[in-house]
Amino acid sequence: MLDKIREKERQARLLEPSPVRRKREIASVNAYIEEFLTSLSRRPAYEDRKAPGWGIRPPEGAVAEPPQEGPRSLEALLSILDREVDHRGLNPASGGHMGYIPGGGLYASALGDYLAAVTNRYASVHYASPGAVAMENGLIRWMAQLVGFPRGSGGFLASGGSQANLAAVVAARDAMGMEARRVPKAVVYLTAQTHHCVDKGLRIAGMGQALRRMVPMDDRYRMQPDALARMVAADRDQGLLPWMVVASAGSTDAGAVDSLDVLGRLASKEKLWFHIDAAYGGFFLLSAEGRRRLKGIRMADSVVMDPHKGLFLPYGTGALLVRDLKHLQQSFGYSAAYLDDALDAGGPSPADISPELSRHFRGLRVWMALHLHGLAPFRAALEEKMLLARYFYAEARKLGLELGPPPELSVVLFRSVPQGLKGDQDALNRHNAGWVKALAAEGKVFLSGTTIAGEYWIRLAVLSFRTHLRHIQMLLQSLKRLSAL
Ligand SMILES: *Cc1c(COP(=O)(O)O)cnc(C)c1O
Numbered sequence: 001m002l003d004k005i006r007e008k009e010r011q012a013r014l015l016e017p018s019p020v021r022r023k024r025e026i027a028s029v030n031a032y033i034e035e036f037l038t039s040l041s042r043r044p045a046y047e048d049r050k051a052p053g054w055g056i057r058p059p060e061g062a063v064a065e066p067p068q069e070g071p072r073s074l075e076a077l078l079s080i081l082d083r084e085v086d087h088r089g090l091n092p093a094s095g096g097h098m099g100y101i102p103g104g105g106l107y108a109s110a111l112g113d114y115l116a117a118v119t120n121r122y123a124s125v126h127y128a129s130p131g132a133v134a135m136e137n138g139l140i141r142w143m144a145q146l147v148g149f150p151r152g153s154g155g156f157l158a159s160g161g162s163q164a165n166l167a168a169v170v171a172a173r174d175a176m177g178m179e180a181r182r183v184p185k186a187v188v189y190l191t192a193q194t195h196h197c198v199d200k201g202l203r204i205a206g207m208g209q210a211l212r213r214m215v216p217m218d219d220r221y222r223m224q225p226d227a228l229a230r231m232v233a234a235d236r237d238q239g240l241l242p243w244m245v246v247a248s249a250g251s252t253d254a255g256a257v258d259s260l261d262v263l264g265r266l267a268s269k270e271k272l273w274f275h276i277d278a279a280y281g282g283f284f285l286l287s288a289e290g291r292r293r294l295k296g297i298r299m300a301d302s303v304v305m306d307p308h309k310g311l312f313l314p315y316g317t318g319a320l321l322v323r324d325l326k327h328l329q330q331s332f333g334y335s336a337a338y339l340d341d342a343l344d345a346g347g348p349s350p351a352d353i354s355p356e357l358s359r360h361f362r363g364l365r366v367w368m369a370l371h372l373h374g375l376a377p378f379r380a381a382l383e384e385k386m387l388l389a390r391y392f393y394a395e396a397r398k399l400g401l402e403l404g405p406p407p408e409l410s411v412v413l414f415r416s417v418p419q420g421l422k423g424d425q426d427a428l429n430r431h432n433a434g435w436v437k438a439l440a441a442e443g444k445v446f447l448s449g450t451t452i453a454g455e456y457w458i459r460l461a462v463l464s465f466r467t468h469l470r471h472i473q474m475l476l477q478s479l480k481r482l483s484a485l
Contacts, residue, residue, distance in 0.1 A: 014071075025074055032078050036086065036093075037107075040466070044443030045096030047087050090446060092315075095466030098475070099448035101252055101280045102464040104312025112368030113314070116361035123361040124351040136363035137347030139370075143305065144321050146285045148298030154325030154347065156354040157317060157362040161279030161306045164320035166201035167355060168302040171327045172244045172273040173205055175301075186210040186243040187235050191223045191258075192452075193251035195277055211240065220405040221256035221452075223247060225266055232270050244273040249294050249303075250281020253450045253459070254404060255389075255411025257281060257293050264299025276300040279318065280463070281409050283310025286379045289386060293408055301327075307366050311378065312465040317362050320354075328353035385410040385462045388472050392460055395476050399483055410462040415455070416483065429456035435482055445475045 017025065063084040091097060093105045123132035136157055144153045158164040172178075178186050188210050190198065202210060213235070216227045232242045245267045247258040260276060267274035276297055282305025284290025285297070297303060300323065307317040322328055325348065333352045351357050370378070389407040396414050397403060404413025415432045422428075433456055436449045449458050460475070 028074050028078065032082070033110075040093060041095070043087075043091055043094060045091055045094040045098075045446035046440040046443055047089065047091065048440070092464075093466070094446075095464055095468060095471050096443075096445040096474070097464050098460050098462055098467060098471070099446045101309050101461050102467070103308050103315050104465055105314045106312050106369045106465065108369040108372045109313050109365035111372075112365035115368075116364040119361075121361050121364075122358070123363060124349060124357055124359055126349040132361055132363060133347070133349055135367050136350060139363055139366050140319070140321065141347070143319055147282075147300070147303050147321055149303075149321060149323055152325060153321060153323050154328060154353065155319060155321035156328070156350045157307075157319050157366070158354065159316050159360075159362075160308065160318040161195070161277070161304050162197035162200065162318075163355075164279070164304040164306075164318040165195070165197050165275075165277060166204055167320050167328075167332070168275050168304060168322075169198070169201040169205045169207060169244075170355075171302060171322060171331045172275060173207055174331045175327045176243055176273055178207065178210075178241075178243060180206070182241060183207055184209045184211075185239070185241045187213055187232075187240050188243055189213045189215050189223075189228055189231065189245045189272075191215050191217050191221070191248070191251075193217065193221050193248055193253055193256055194246050195248070195252050195279065198246055198277065210243065211235075217256075220408070221251060221254040223258045223263060225259060225262045228263065229266055229270075232266075232272070242270060242272055244275055247274070247276045247300075248281075249276050249278035249297060250284070250409050250411070252280055253411075253452065254413055255280075255407055255409050255461070256405075257408045259296070260294060261296025261299065264296045267301075268299065274299060274301045276303045279304050279306040280309050280411075282306070283378075284382055284386070284409050286310075286375065287383045287386065290382065290409065309463060310382065311366065311369065312381070312463075313365055313369060316360065317366060325353065381465050385467065388462045388467065388469065389460065391469075392462075392472050392476070395472075396479070399476070399479055401479065401483075404457060412460040413450075413452075413457040414460070415457050416479075425454060432456045432458055435479075438482060439475075439478055442478060444478065445471060447475070 061084045062080045092103050121132040122128035123136060126133045139157070140155045144155065158167065183206065186207065188202065190212055192214055202208060213231050215223045215231060218224055228245065235242050245263060247260055247263050249257050249260060264274055278294070278297065281294065282303065285294055303321045305319050307313045307319060308315050329352060332354050386409060389410040389412050393403060393407055393412050401414045402417045416435060417428060418431065421431055433449055436447055436458055439445055439447055447458055447460055449456055
């Protein structure tokens with residue numbers, strides 16, 4: 001028996017590498033990372049390994065093989081990672097990535113992740129790691145202050161904007177007493193610009209039957225407050241239950257920022273839950289211009305903002321903030337213990353105010369980046385992105401491109417309308433979708449497109465911390481070439 005245990009222990013101990021091996025392995029990983037970072041400016045923003053047969057997806061390769069009984073060398077694994085993961089598809093680490101909403105990948109956060117994974121603090125429950133919980137709550141307090149929320153507000157770090165929006169819908173549902181029998185009469189007010197994860201959240205939260213009202217937008221894709229007021233009144237007249245307004249502070253598609261202060265006053269007067277999806281735009285609050293554009297955000301009942309967008313963090317970090325923490329405790333608390341916890345200087349335990357229990361120690365990657373660099377370079381980077389979007393807007397006009405509204409933050413819509421195709425919507429859509437493909441094939445920059453009211457538009461989204469003037473000028477060069485074809 002004891003021999004057997006010792007034999008098993010001998011094998012199990014292989015899971016704990018020796019100091020020598022640790023040193024060798026971290027050196028290998030570091031060499032990989034250095035090669036990745038130093039070659040980044042030469043790497044395409046998008047790499048497409050052509051499928052062997054037309055329309056057939058390439059085989060998955062070694063990356064998808066099941067684990068074997070025996071070990072493999074780290075070098076072999078890094079080589080698979082390099083070939084089959086880091087050289088295929090979109091490269092979100094590239095400054096040339098200006099599609100969708102670019103994510104970040106700050107090195108300082110990677111250091112935080114490394115520390116978090118090795119020390120593996122249990123960041124969900126106060127008694128298990130008072131320090132980790134205090135760190136997260138401190139970050140949440142800082143974000144709530146940015147928003148302008150009063151004392152008694154709170155929130156948690158989520159895995160991303162979709163999760164945070166879902167939790168906001170759940171909190172709004174419970175706070176407004178939307179039990180099952182009332183759901184078919186509940187009304188939620190959105191626009192065509194609202195991110196699709198909100199609708200997904202409604203369905204997951206059991207609000208799938210709630211009525212969605214698409215509020216008309218102005219010519220800058222912003223919700224029209226007058227139209228909202230009329231719709232709410234008409235719904236009340238019909239005996240329906242106006243429930244929640246979802247505003248966008250930086251819509252993903254067009255970068256539109258709704259008139260938060262006007263909508264906030266209206267929501268408050270009508271006693272509606274006022275939710276602001278600022279997943280993309282929220283951290284522009286760090287700049288004076290952003291604060292002007294997001295005026296009124298403090299009137300929200302709940303706000304979503306994504307550190308993996310506006311704070312340039314690696315994917316996997318969102319945040320939900322609520323004006324009154326009690327709403328999260330009501331929806332997500334599982335014991336009365338939170339009452340004691342909340343009184344603690346460290347604030348509430350994330351497990352008591354969010355859907356998760358065991359979770360990644362997300363706070364460390366946020367904390368490390370913000371403190372290691374200080375806020376100044378973040379403010380500068382966000383202001384730089386806004387200026388780059390405006391610079392592009394002015395230069396694209398000179399190229400004769402058709403432009404969407406002037407950028408509120410850092411998204412610009414544009415399209416090419418050659419003489420011969422004027423008035424032919426299908427042909428124009430195909431032509432512009434072709435440009436997006438051509439840019440991706442060229443690989444220097446990656447832009448995505450969107451269809452708004454049947455029209456295909458190319459989107460420039462400047463938010464990678466690595467996107468600088470050089471990338472915008474490269475894009476303008478490519479557009480000039482495409483225009484000349
Ligand atoms: C990105 C985005 C989301 C979704 O967030 P994820 O972090 O991708 O889950 C929601 N709303 C807006 C406005 C966004 O830009």
